[in-house]
Amino acid sequence: MKALKTLFTPLALATSLTFSGFALADTITVQHVAGETTLDTNPQRVVVMGLGSLDVLDTLGIEPVGMVKTYLPSYLEKYQADEFKNVGSMFEPDFETIFTLKPDLIIASPRTAPLAEELSKIAPTVVFQVDSAGYWESTQQNWRMIGKIFEKEKEIEEYITQYQTQIDDIRQFVEAGEIDALTVMTNGGNLSAFGEQSRFSSIYKDFGFKEAQSGIVESTHGNLISFEYVASANPSVMFVLDRDQALGRGDSAGKALLDNDLVNGTKAAKNNHITIMDGNAWYLTAGGMDATQVMIDDIRSVLDQE
């Protein structure tokens, strides 16, 4: 297969040179978490499996032909239209539909990353995955990968600089004040904690908050904690992800759960520094450009009150 590809590459190059009136397609190799993928630049028929990558493409003005349509945030609502094909759920790609769409690029998400190899049998597949080890770091890598594929590197760099400035500002402010934070998720009446090594690592690693209680181990849905834990951690700032709300169920369940004497006794509650994070941006569309802006705004909303 590989030999075949190398054989055809000069041919493809030649063809693209001949029809130079069309968008120029170069063959490039990009790196991502599932390995290396060689593909032609400027693919026309793109299928995206995640909301983060859809967000980025939308910002760049590229319309995919198919995407996962569940939990689209309001600013991506237009992809609900019938001209865009639904390609399965967040976890399960609809292989038949993807195949019939004849894509020249599939962008897998963290939730479908284990199936990247299967998907790559249909078309070149890259994984757009935000790494919990460092949100901003891996988001930049993802953006640059997209930029390289669609030859929009300059635009991407502009976005990165713009976000970098905002993040640096916040980081400086937070680090100067040595502000500590606790991040919790409410889910079906339970409370769990997330630390530096979690999907919400950006709060600590990128925005510079200190862990109110150190040593929270990594786990997809956090560590089960009691309200006592919150009380003894006594954070200055508390970030709350209401998972049920993120999925559109029970609007204020998380808020009601947290309204109790133990939580109300913390510094965060007394100073009104508890923020219900935008569930969609943090939990579902993480890695997108608009989503990253929402995340930055969420963090800032806590700080503006200081």
Added chain:
Amino acid sequence: MLMGLGIIILGLSSLFIGAADMQLQAILAGDTDALTIFFVSRVPRLIAICLAGAGLSVAGLVMQQVCQNRFASPSTTGTIDCAMLGYVFALVFASNSNSTVTMLSIFTFSILGTLLFVQFLQRLKFKNVILVPLIGIMYGNIVGSLTTFIAYKYDLVQSLSAWTVANFSSVLRGNFELLYVAIPASILAYLYASRFSAASMGESFAKNIGLDYKKVVFIGVVIVAVLSSSVVMIVGMIPFLGLIVPNVVSLFKGDNMRKNLPFTAYWGAVLVLCCDVLGRVVIFPYEVPISMIISIVGGVVFIYLVMRDKSNA
């Protein structure tokens, strides 16, 4: 005497084990932070544990009488699965409703579901001791698959599983008081104990001694549904409890329901208390859900009971 001491020691250890650092001296000295934690978190948690443990065990005892089977309990007769269905139903069709609606829905589903099962049992000619819980578990699984289907369709599977896993970690003053319903329900069960015993001899026997069989069965089912749905609502699904506690008690104390009921309630509370304290210590300061611990203990005891029963027969 010894029994009283046992629960006092366990109760004290429950009061002084928790994520927050709280010393006895601080309470005696009247430190506000310590007092808040004590009265907002520790005491309610202890009360909730005792009520849930006692309530579910009594529910199991009543269920065994009503079904005339010693392996019947809320978790082997579909009661808890029906309660789950009620929860999902409330979540999906009354998304922003308050807890009263949820509670009513859970209660209605569990009472109707249990009645359906009991009706079905009464029509069954052949009532083998193992067959009844087997049918009950199958029935529970059918109801459970319906629940999962609805949950899957509305992306609630993870919420449902988070909610089902029983733990007392979020119990605080103000959110567990519903569990007090276990007290009147248990008293009612005690008052009706001899009637349940008579009913457990079978419909014709009960009718011969002038008992309104249908009414007694109905009251029994209502008690079971109230007890188990309140626990499911506040704490989650605690497996095996209603099954093993009444059985182990009757191993030692015989089969007199009225005499056994207080012991059943007591040992239920003790068992849950033990498991919960253990769950708080294992990966301190995080918690292991009690359902996980009780499943390990309960599974072993359940297998022992089944094996033992076979050798007796």
